[in-house]
Amino acid sequence: MLDWFYENTLGQIIATLAVSVVPVIELRGAIPIGVALGLHPLWATLASIIGNMLPVPFIILFVRHIFTWLKRHSATAGRLVQWLEDKAHNKSALVIKYRAVGLCLLVAIPFPGTGAWTGSLVAALLDIPLREAIPTILLGVIIAGLIVCGVTCGVITIF
Numbered sequence: 001m002l003d004w005f006y007e008n009t010l011g012q013i014i015a016t017l018a019v020s021v022v023p024v025i026e027l028r029g030a031i032p033i034g035v036a037l038g039l040h041p042l043w044a045t046l047a048s049i050i051g052n053m054l055p056v057p058f059i060i061l062f063v064r065h066i067f068t069w070l071k072r073h074s075a076t077a078g079r080l081v082q083w084l085e086d087k088a089h090n091k092s093a094l095v096i097k098y099r100a101v102g103l104c105l106l107v108a109i110p111f112p113g114t115g116a117w118t119g120s121l122v123a124a125l126l127d128i129p130l131r132e133a134i135p136t137i138l139l140g141v142i143i144a145g146l147i148v149c150g151v152t153c154g155v156i157t158i159f
Contacts, residue, residue: 012037013047020051023117027052027141028110031148045149052116052141059120060130087113088121095122100136103128107140110148116141 016034020027027048034044067085070077091113094102107119116137123133150156 009039009043012039013043016044016047017051020048021054024112024115026115026117027145028115028148031145032152035152041149041153044152045145048148049138049141049145052145053138056116056120056137057130057134059117060124060128060133063121063124084121085125088118088125091118092122092126095126095128099128100132103133103136104140104143107137108143108147110144115144 012034015037016030016039019025019033020030022029027045030048030051031041031044034047035041037044039047067081070081091106094106096102098105103119103123106114106122107116108114119137119140120133122128123137128136147156151158
């Protein structure tokens with residue numbers, strides 16, 4: 001079964017896309033994994049961008065409702081929600097100051113604690129409308145994808 005993901009281009013694309021949906025890993029981990037599976041860097045980047053964007057509208061639309069429900073029903077989940085909200089608020093200064101440009105930069109800079117999940121959470125907590133947040137986050141994801149692809153392929157060196 002796992003051989004299918006290694007030997008089949010569609011399997012490699014699906015695996016790369018699936019990894020890019022995972023919070024924290026996102027496309028920063030998915031692109032190198034896709035290339036390691038044998039995908040061309042362009043296909044790995046495209047699959048990662050698509051996968052990274054899949055949860056964005058759902059996060060923006062539903063995360064506040066989910067957080068409210070979790071706080072009401074579980075003290076443990078409430079503490080986790082508070083930690084996530086604090087993390088988002090700590091990252092939101094850039095977005096508050098520069099709005100769309102700040103949100104794009106928050107998503108685009110491929111460092112831990114940044115990315116589409118964090119950007120979506122910040123957009124939701126700052127009540128940025130979906131029609132403004134989605135294109136801004138998409139642009140940030142594309143920029144991050146190009147940076148990570150460049151690093152993966154050795155075109156961009158960090159040190």
